[in-house]
Amino acid sequence: MTKIVLASGSPRRQELLRRIGIENFTVRVPHVEEYYPDGLTPREIVTYISREKSFAVPSEPDEIVITADTMVFLDDARLGKPRDEAHALEMLTALQGRCHTVCTGVTVRQGDRAVSDVQSTQVFFRSASRDELLAYIAGGEPMDKAGAYGVQGQGALLVERIDGDFFNVMGLPVVLLQRMLAQFGIHLLPPVQE
Numbered sequence: 001m002t003k004i005v006l007a008s009g010s011p012r013r014q015e016l017l018r019r020i021g022i023e024n025f026t027v028r029v030p031h032v033e034e035y036y037p038d039g040l041t042p043r044e045i046v047t048y049i050s051r052e053k054s055f056a057v058p059s060e061p062d063e064i065v066i067t068a069d070t071m072v073f074l075d076d077a078r079l080g081k082p083r084d085e086a087h088a089l090e091m092l093t094a095l096q097g098r099c100h101t102v103c104t105g106v107t108v109r110q111g112d113r114a115v116s117d118v119q120s121t122q123v124f125f126r127s128a129s130r131d132e133l134l135a136y137i138a139g140g141e142p143m144d145k146a147g148a149y150g151v152q153g154q155g156a157l158l159v160e161r162i163d164g165d166f167f168n169v170m171g172l173p174v175v176l177l178q179r180m181l182a183q184f185g186i187h188l189l190p191p192v193q194e
Contacts, residue, residue, distance in 0.1 A: 002110075002186060007057040007067040012152060016172045017066075021188055030056040030067065042073045043118045046105030051116050054107040061111050064184055070104040070171045072147030079147045088137050088148040089130075092158070095147065097127040102147075102169045108180045115180055119173035121164030123151070128158055 004025035006017060017025055030053040036045045049069040059065050072079040074094060082088035099122050107116040141155060142148035149155030151162075151169045165173045178188050 002184070003060070003063045004186075005057065005059055005063050005065045007053055007065055010171055012170050013068060013172045016167060016170060016174055020174050020178070028057050028065075030054075032056045034069070042071065042076060042078070042101060042103045043105070043120060045078070046071050046103045047107075047116050047118050048105070050105035050107040051114060054109045054114055059109070059111075063110065064181070064186065065107075065109045066177065067107045067109075068104055068172055070102060070146060070168075072100060072102055074098070074100040074147075081144055081146055082142060082148045085137050085143075088142045089133055091148040092128075092133045092136070092142065093130075095125045095149075095158075096133075097125060099124045100147065104168050104171060104173055106173065106177055106180060108177070108184060110184055115183055117176055117180060119165055119168045119176045121162060121166075121168045121173075123162050123169060124160045125158050126160040132158075 004022055006013060006025050006027050007030045009029040032052050034049055036048045040048060046069045050067045053067040054065055057065055079091050082091055102121045102123055103118060105116060105118045107114055136154055139154060141150050141153050149158060151159055162169060167174045
């Protein structure tokens with residue numbers, strides 16, 4: 001069987017792989033600066049970084065390497081992870097009552113052959129009071145999340161609706177990944193043999 005390498009330290013991505021039936025995989029965290037050339041669109045940025053991460057991970061010829069990069073954009077401005085609680089409040093306040101975009105670039109690689117694609121999802125925040133935002137920040141959840149929220153946790157209480165792939169907002173668009181893995185002969189839902 002082909003060996004799967006998840007090039008990410010994200011516990012959410014590891015959980016999502018297990019949820020879709022990939023139980024046996026190795027985690028190798030790439031060590032790359034998240035640099036990208038000027039002038040790229042949000043979709044091009046996450047694709048560029050996912051490819052950089054992929055080729056930064058050593059692999060054997062029989063291994064399939066999966067990398068992903070997720071970013072939050074508000075009016076094409078990138079919202080990274082907050083520096084501190086004040087920065088988290090600033091970001092969450094900016095998102096209130098507005099739509100923003102979550103983009104994830106995914107690269108699947110075996111040897112020198114790499115396929116990259118991107119998924120975009122629109123996330124609509126409800127209006128929340130300053131006290132609600134401060135209570136959310138006090139719980140600590142926003143501090144290691146792009147855009148200062150986690151849709152899989154209490155951050156879901158700030159989200160009014162999502163247009164697109166929910167799992168993309170968690171950091172790994174699983175339907176897109178399924179299609180990409182099929183190009184390498186890995187079928188997560190193989191046809192039933194009669």
